[in-house]
Amino acid sequence: MSRYYTFNAADAVEYARQFAGVKDPQSLVTADEIGDGNLNLVFKIRDTAGVSRVIVKQALPYVRCVGESWPLTLDRARIEAETLLVHGQFCPQHTVNILHHDAELAVMVQEDLSDHLIWRSELLKGKYYPQAASQLGEYLAQSLFHTSDFYQNAQYKKAEVSRFINPELCQITEDLFFTDPYIVHERNHFDALLQPEVDALRADRPLLLAVAALKQRFLSHAEALLHGDIHSGSIFVAEGKLKAIDAEFGFYGPMGFDLGTAMGNLLLNYCGLPGLVATREAADGREQRLQDLRDLWLSFRERFLQLAADKTQDPALAIAGYAEYFLQQVWHDAVGFCGSELIRRTIGFAHVADLDSIADAAMRADCQRHALSLGQWLIITAPQIDDIEALIARIRQNG
Numbered sequence: 001m002s003r004y005y006t007f008n009a010a011d012a013v014e015y016a017r018q019f020a021g022v023k024d025p026q027s028l029v030t031a032d033e034i035g036d037g038n039l040n041l042v043f044k045i046r047d048t049a050g051v052s053r054v055i056v057k058q059a060l061p062y063v064r065c066v067g068e069s070w071p072l073t074l075d076r077a078r079i080e081a082e083t084l085l086v087h088g089q090f091c092p093q094h095t096v097n098i099l100h101h102d103a104e105l106a107v108m109v110q111e112d113l114s115d116h117l118i119w120r121s122e123l124l125k126g127k128y129y130p131q132a133a134s135q136l137g138e139y140l141a142q143s144l145f146h147t148s149d150f151y152q153n154a155q156y157k158k159a160e161v162s163r164f165i166n167p168e169l170c171q172i173t174e175d176l177f178f179t180d181p182y183i184v185h186e187r188n189h190f191d192a193l194l195q196p197e198v199d200a201l202r203a204d205r206p207l208l209l210a211v212a213a214l215k216q217r218f219l220s221h222a223e224a225l226l227h228g229d230i231h232s233g234s235i236f237v238a239e240g241k242l243k244a245i246d247a248e249f250g251f252y253g254p255m256g257f258d259l260g261t262a263m264g265n266l267l268l269n270y271c272g273l274p275g276l277v278a279t280r281e282a283a284d285g286r287e288q289r290l291q292d293l294r295d296l297w298l299s300f301r302e303r304f305l306q307l308a309a310d311k312t313q314d315p316a317l318a319i320a321g322y323a324e325y326f327l328q329q330v331w332h333d334a335v336g337f338c339g340s341e342l343i344r345r346t347i348g349f350a351h352v353a354d355l356d357s358i359a360d361a362a363m364r365a366d367c368q369r370h371a372l373s374l375g376q377w378l379i380i381t382a383p384q385i386d387d388i389e390a391l392i393a394r395i396r397q398n399g
């Protein structure tokens, strides 16, 4: 008999009093439910002075934004907490701190990040955090290197692959990224103005072949413990600081998926900026996003190569030149996955405010068309784009 029940505000306060590890538990008195994501309940727990002290997060047995008609495993809360604990071991400065978790109640207590803001909301306002992309690269390098075969003992890694098997959440990604946008499916939604572009995309054979290859890599390449959903809404930023949250899609998959998802969200903002802010600001913002793209990849690459040189455990993988060779494949994967994020966020189930919040319908459709054509081009040409400067040059050419 499971102990699971869905928390209300009073339950969340009581839980925080017991498990947050604060020195004055009775001072925790109120909980505001602030969850605005697609899946979970999120309570901000405040003390008698109204100060936010910790977060209590609980999974519901279904997809929150749809309701009980889309059941979803509670095990995602365990996966999320355990993924963040592993990532936090190797990159504590950029991983939200998990103070406590309980798999049966599908609940966790997290550090409060009220002095941070969600990166996507800041990007929508045109606010630039010049260190954020490099910090994200650092997070990805540390978390992915230390959970890969470069660092983990092969038998230990296989046990970890098993601990992080996440079939239901992976299936969401498999469907929403790589299948639904390319067929007629009730989960998709997009403005009728985009129908000609959507029809063309679905008839594009080279694109469909390249998407099939990406899907197969996602399905079958257990390279490292991914965050699994590292978009700009899963990242908190403050001046000089960055923390990743929301890792319920964590599993052992291809490293390029995390990099590509992050890159894709920078480019979704790049595509949306002309509809979000004034012309001058949009031009500056676009340059900043391209710089973010460069900082993200270069900081990831540099740290990964340094870790590989210093800490690779497997003698065969330690051979000079192998880490560079491996990262070239990760790069090509990342470019392709980046393209698939652009497309699925434009015409699939889960959209982003960077495009959908654009008020003017014609401008919104133009920005969405841009995201689609850029995504299409990235997926098809990924194997020929050899480095970050080639990518940036082609993005500029694409408009």
Ligand code: SR1
Residues within 6 Å of the ligand: 038, 039, 063, 172, 173, 176, 229, 349, 350
């Ligand atoms: C049913 S979940 C839809 C999307 O929300 C999450 O944040 C993931 O990005 C997922 O694809």
Ligand code: MG
Residues within 6 Å of the ligand: 037, 229, 234, 246
């Ligand atoms: Mg999420």
